[in-house]
Amino acid sequence: MTLNVASGQGDAVAAPQESENLRTVPLRHYPQHVAALIVLVVLAWLVSELATNPNMQWSQVVHFLTSPIILQGVLTTIQLTVMCMILGTFLGLVFAVMRMSDNRFLRTVSWYYVWFFRGTPVLVQLIFWYNLSLLFPRIGIGIPFTDIGVGAPTNSVVSPLLASILGLGLNVGAYMAEIVRGGILAIDRGQSEAAAALGMTRKRIMRRIVLPQAMRVILPPTGNQFIDLLKASSMVAFIAGGDLLTRTQQVYAMNFQVVPLLVVASIWYLVLTSIATFGQYFIERHYGRGEATRQARTLGAQLRRNLKPWRISKGNR
Amino acid sequence: MTTSTSSRERVAEGADRPAVEIVNVRKSFGDVEVIKGLSLRVARGEVLCIIGPSGSGKSSLLRCVNHLEKIDFGAILLDGSYVGYRRVGETLHEMRLSAIAAQRAQVGMVFQRFHLFPHMTALENIIEAPVGVRKESKAEATARARALLDRVGLADREGAYPGQLSGGQQQRVAIARALAMQPKVLLFDEPTSALDPELVGEVLTVMRSLAEEGQTMIVVTHEIGFAREVADRVVFMDDGQVVEEGLASEVLESPREQRTREFLGKVL
Numbered sequence: 001m002t003l004n005v006a007s008g009q010g011d012a013v014a015a016p017q018e019s020e021n022l023r024t025v026p027l028r029h030y031p032q033h034v035a036a037l038i039v040l041v042v043l044a045w046l047v048s049e050l051a052t053n054p055n056m057q058w059s060q061v062v063h064f065l066t067s068p069i070i071l072q073g074v075l076t077t078i079q080l081t082v083m084c085m086i087l088g089t090f091l092g093l094v095f096a097v098m099r100m101s102d103n104r105f106l107r108t109v110s111w112y113y114v115w116f117f118r119g120t121p122v123l124v125q126l127i128f129w130y131n132l133s134l135l136f137p138r139i140g141i142g143i144p145f146t147d148i149g150v151g152a153p154t155n156s157v158v159s160p161l162l163a164s165i166l167g168l169g170l171n172v173g174a175y176m177a178e179i180v181r182g183g184i185l186a187i188d189r190g191q192s193e194a195a196a197a198l199g200m201t202r203k204r205i206m207r208r209i210v211l212p213q214a215m216r217v218i219l220p221p222t223g224n225q226f227i228d229l230l231k232a233s234s235m236v237a238f239i240a241g242g243d244l245l246t247r248t249q250q251v252y253a254m255n256f257q258v259v260p261l262l263v264v265a266s267i268w269y270l271v272l273t274s275i276a277t278f279g280q281y282f283i284e285r286h287y288g289r290g291e292a293t294r295q296a297r298t299l300g301a302q303l304r305r306n307l308k309p310w311r312i313s314k315g316n317r
Numbered sequence: 318m319t320t321s322t323s324s325r326e327r328v329a330e331g332a333d334r335p336a337v338e339i340v341n342v343r344k345s346f347g348d349v350e351v352i353k354g355l356s357l358r359v360a361r362g363e364v365l366c367i368i369g370p371s372g373s374g375k376s377s378l379l380r381c382v383n384h385l386e387k388i389d390f391g392a393i394l395l396d397g398s399y400v401g402y403r404r405v406g407e408t409l410h411e412m413r414l415s416a417i418a419a420q421r422a423q424v425g426m427v428f429q430r431f432h433l434f435p436h437m438t439a440l441e442n443i444i445e446a447p448v449g450v451r452k453e454s455k456a457e458a459t460a461r462a463r464a465l466l467d468r469v470g471l472a473d474r475e476g477a478y479p480g481q482l483s484g485g486q487q488q489r490v491a492i493a494r495a496l497a498m499q500p501k502v503l504l505f506d507e508p509t510s511a512l513d514p515e516l517v518g519e520v521l522t523v524m525r526s527l528a529e530e531g532q533t534m535i536v537v538t539h540e541i542g543f544a545r546e547v548a549d550r551v552v553f554m555d556d557g558q559v560v561e562e563g564l565a566s567e568v569l570e571s572p573r574e575q576r577t578r579e580f581l582g583k584v585l
């Protein structure tokens with residue numbers, strides 16, 4: 001008897017009757033509501049302060065937001081990011097597969113690539129490529145250890161744009177190699193074995209079986225990487241890469257409207273990263289095929305759900 | 318005259334040739350030898366069931382037959398050719414990966430945990446290898462895949478992803494996937510032991526019908542009832558060796574060896 005009390009049955013109530021209509025009420029999260037209210041008030045205050053601050057020069061912000069020189073920078077940032085991402089993804093795939101290969105030489109090369117390009121700052125790499133002519137005044141193709149070959153002055157070949165693509169792309173490649181490798185490792189070995197048992201070659205197993213499944217694991221960090229790259233591309237401003245930040249600096253160097261122009265740049269970066277976020281959602285949904293339960297939620301539903309501070313838990317979250 | 322005689326002899330010879338011949342095979346993982354000089358023959362059209370305690374090397378042996386594991390010693394022949402190796406004199410040289418892949422295409426394998434490709438529908442799972450490996454046309458492969466799905470009783474589920482199928486249904490798709498390559502021999506590694514009891518029957522029914530049609534099969538199983546009913550021969554393995562082998566009725570009803578009796582006493 002006393003044992004029953006100890007095991008929590010002390011306040012047992014009468015057993016329910018079948019005739020009763022018992023309703024369940026989910027747990028309410030009142031502290032969450034209070035926290036949300038406080039955050040909202042603080043946000044409103046911040047926005048009103050910014051909106052009425054004369055130093056913000058909102059008219060300047062509006063003016064420069066769509067000025068040709070800034071738009072030129074936005075375009076360059078997009079081009080640069082897309083090209084570096086393509087280069088980086090390609091390198092990442094190649095080096096990840098090399099890293100997983102049976103061939104020790106390929107594994108070692110891949111390891112050192114990641115070690116070097118992940119281990120040195122992007123900015124240093126960018127400046128290095130930009131100043132390549134200090135090391136090699138002329139570059140070209142030829143037979144090693146002979147004078148046979150064709151070449152050109154380095155500075156005429158390695159433009160700021162090429163230096164930017166090389167610096168960022170090689171760096172992204174190192175991170176992508178690790179992301180892809182993680183994705184490949186996440187796939188059950190039984191998958192490649194089943195495919196091998198059907199007579200598929202290793203290349204085919206990678207392409208048809210492992211990578212498509214690894215995509216689900218690879219995509220979220222890749223989206224992260226892309227957004228990171230959008231912002232990291234602003235570092236090419238150091239080598240006059242002509243991107244959004246380069247243009248922004250050029251404008252405020254002339255008119256000294258530093259804050260409004262930085263706001264303009266920030267707005268554009270936010271717009272670009274938001275677009276990337278949406279794109280990521282659709283790509284992820286495509287590769288979620290076969291995962292019946294997970295893809296059921298639409299983007300709209302997901303947004304609404306995340307934006308509701310008072311959201312309450314329903315059985316199926 | 319002589320030529321016709323010799324060709325008839327050759328045909329006769331081919332007909333006698335075992336589908337699978339395992340000759341004195343040894344296999345170690347690190348320092349641990351898990352297959353210790355094992356020999357077995359499987360005739361064409363025969364159903365061989367392998368039983369034995371956990372860890373006795375049944376899965377390892379099966380995986381050696383399609384070179385998913387490399388053997389250290391001995392040889393495995395599939396329809397007269399060395400699996401995974403080229404013979405030069407007294408030594409066997411490992412083949413190139415593409416040649417091994419081509420050999421594996423002739424051996425079907427059904428796994429305990431199905432290993433269907435989750436990003437493909439049932440139909441896509443089945444046509445993947447015929448189209449990709451055997452270069453069949455998609456239309457032809459699809460037609461055959463539909464026939465196979467019908468045969469395993471899943472004609473209406475061709476568009477379903479593995480995640481939407483029950484375990485028994487997944488295993489039946491996996492069998493259809495293996496059959497689509499028209500394998501010379503089908504290997505089953507405990508095909509029903511990951512299934513809920515009420516789903517075991519549907520998979521065994523499919524396997525029984527394959528056996529009746531003369532499909533050569535090597536089945537590692539704990540389903541003694543199935544072995545008794547379907548197997549032509551039963552092999553009892555323990556500690557990487559064949560302890561006892563013979564007709565299903567002999568090995569299962571009146572085992573000669575003490576170890577076999579003990580094992581059967583435990584599982585029955």
Ligand SMILES: Nc1ncnc2c1ncn2[C@@H]1O[C@H](COP(=O)(O)OP(=O)(O)OP(=O)(O)O)[C@@H](O)[C@H]1O
Nearest residue numbers: 346347351369370371372373374375376377378507
């Ligand atoms: N990849 C591996 N690396 C190291 N040891 C292994 C490996 N695969 C199997 N083994 C070992 O080899 C032995 C035989 O394993 P195997 O899976 O062939 O047994 P089994 O008869 O299929 O057992 P079960 O009935 O449990 O499936 C076991 O001791 C196992 O631990």
Ligand SMILES: [Mg+2]
Nearest residue numbers: 375376377506
């Ligand atoms: Mg096993």
